[in-house]
Amino acid sequence: MGSYELSLVTLAAIYVMLALSLNLITGFCGQISLGHAAFFGAGAYAAALLTKSGWPLAPALVSGAVLAAAFGFVVGLASLRVRHDFLAITTMGVGFLFIGFVRKQQGLGGELGLSGIPDHGLGPWGLAALTVTLAAATAALSLHIRRVWAGQAFAAIADDEDTARALGIDVMRYKLTAFVLGTALAGLAGGLFAHFTRFIIPDAFGFTVSISILAMVIIGGIGSTWGVLAGAVILTLMPELFRFINDYKLLLYGGLLLLVMRFAPGGLAGGIAALTARLRGAT
């Protein structure tokens, strides 16, 4: 594998982490977030500043995740009480606030972004191996959550909050837990991204990125770990492999979103499940 392929693997793994982390919030727990990139950015900036000031990579990445989770906790506390559509708008606002804030901070490089992020020292193979391992760990965590009691509670909340409450489930705490877990993982992905590109600008964490992550979740199949993983890989690689698509990336995502909503609301995962069911039925 050349360095170009390795960089594609790394980038895809980062997006897998992002999409799976949003899937914890939106897919498992039913809370639509349109500002996920802000937490990705919070982790990226925090980790980058820390390694720039001499911290080793590992504690910087962990701190980025913790900071993003703290940010997620505050946003969650303020917005999760309100109903679904409100949450979407609130998180969108948080996303814009984040960008607006970062742009004006000289300490964060303002519009020009942060450059000169130190070499992670792992080499391209090392970084790819690290991100793939962490993406796999995120997938394993997702599969685990589906199996435990908390997963059942999340599913109940995604289905009908009032009924979940009547069954003794502390809805607010569960939503907040999903939000904190999801934003922590987005922050971790951010730290990896910052050290992968070694140069970050505010726009790398803007609204279109939030929407792209959400598109991966929906196109992959909301709530399905394997579907979302596949969706993230496909949507990351397609524009990279076919350069001509790159200029039309948003057009592609938008078109796919419309197609999925119209023809396969369950996304890739739902489509495949329906197809295998039909094939089984035919034999």
Added chain:
Amino acid sequence: MTALLEVEGVGVRFGGIQALDDVSFALAEGELLGLIGPNGAGKTTMLRAITGVIRPNPGRIRLAGADITDFSTDRRARTGLALTHQIVKPLRAMTARDNVALAAGHAKTTNVLAALFAIDRTKELARADELLRLVGIENHADAMPSTLPLGALKRLEVARALALDPKVLLLDEPLAGLNHVEAARLADTIVDLNRAGMSIVLIEHNLGEVMRICPRLMVLDNGRRIAMGAAKTVMEDPFVRAAYLGREAGDAAA
């Protein structure tokens, strides 16, 4: 007889409508109390105030001696209040058995952190099967709610409420929408539950079944308690008759 559930001076206002006005009553341990009244009398609102979906103002609610007025809905559920909805509300994404098992696992979902590690559902699934059998829909255990007829969904509501191991079971029109035979069967199930020691408040429009199974009745009309006592006495009460007849006369005129 000691009072298990005490409702004291409950008032609820929705904008210009006084849905409940200074209503008090007590449910004794092991009692089956019928709550009746014309449409819009405030029966569902009373149950919602008891379960905490809406906050009474003024009013206090006590369960087994403890004041639960300031508890959230989920905490009240864990404290021992279970409700079946007038309009069935199964969790559509899971099977009938999983619906009941989730409620049976209330002790395991109480603590979020512990729930992130607890996997074993053997006991709860067994309990779910037991309850589905109790309400007579064990053959639907693996079905998704969207495929079930209303009669089964009504029973699923009851099974799920029982899975919370409640001190008090609040039933909001469990018989509505069922045919004669189904209604009588579910009413018998309710009597069996009560005989086994469950304390129950039953809202029902099916007066025939109510008279058959409830020894004591409370009547609401326009948010006020207009009668309370032995079923027979209550039904002969001129105010109660007027409330129902007046309503029917009004409907006929409309």
